[in-house]
Amino acid sequence: MNLEIPEFNSKIYLSYKTIGGKNNLDQLVNDAFRLTYKHTYKAEYINERDITTENRVYGLYYDVGGNAASAKQFFVTDSTHHFLRGALYFYAPPNADSLAPVVQFLQADMEHLVGTLKWR
Structure with a gap:
């Protein structure tokens, strides 16, 4: 599922996988890491922040600095x-300078989405 944000000409791409079989947790985490770090050639930095919520949601936020294609990424799991x-x-x-205010605004929305996520 993807969240279109037309007023900011943007989209949050969301990929959900059920853990099991060919989707083992280690491979999914490695894929998330690999996809984020593909941006290193344009990124000035990539900072990781832990995610832990009271709803058993764990993972990492990635803040990708500079003129990378995706400034904010995350993955979460119940393990x-x-x-x-x-x-x-x-x-x-x-253009990181031009997009900075919108990126900060949408970062708060992404953090809210993750912070209120509940697994079924």
Whole structure:
């Protein structure tokens, strides 16, 4: 599922996987890491922040600095059944200075989404 944000000409791409079989947790985490770090050639930095909520949601936020295509990414899991990855993209050239206010605004929304997530 993807969240279109037309007023900011952007989209949060969301990928959900059920853990099990070919979708083992280690592989899903490695894929999330690999997809984020593909941006290193344009990124000035990539900072990781832990995610832990009272709803058994664990993972990492990635803050990707500079003119990378995706400035904000995350993955979350309950470690046994559910895995969700998200990445913010704009339909515009990735100019970090110009996009900074919108990125900060949408970061709060992404953090709210993750902070209120409950697994079923």
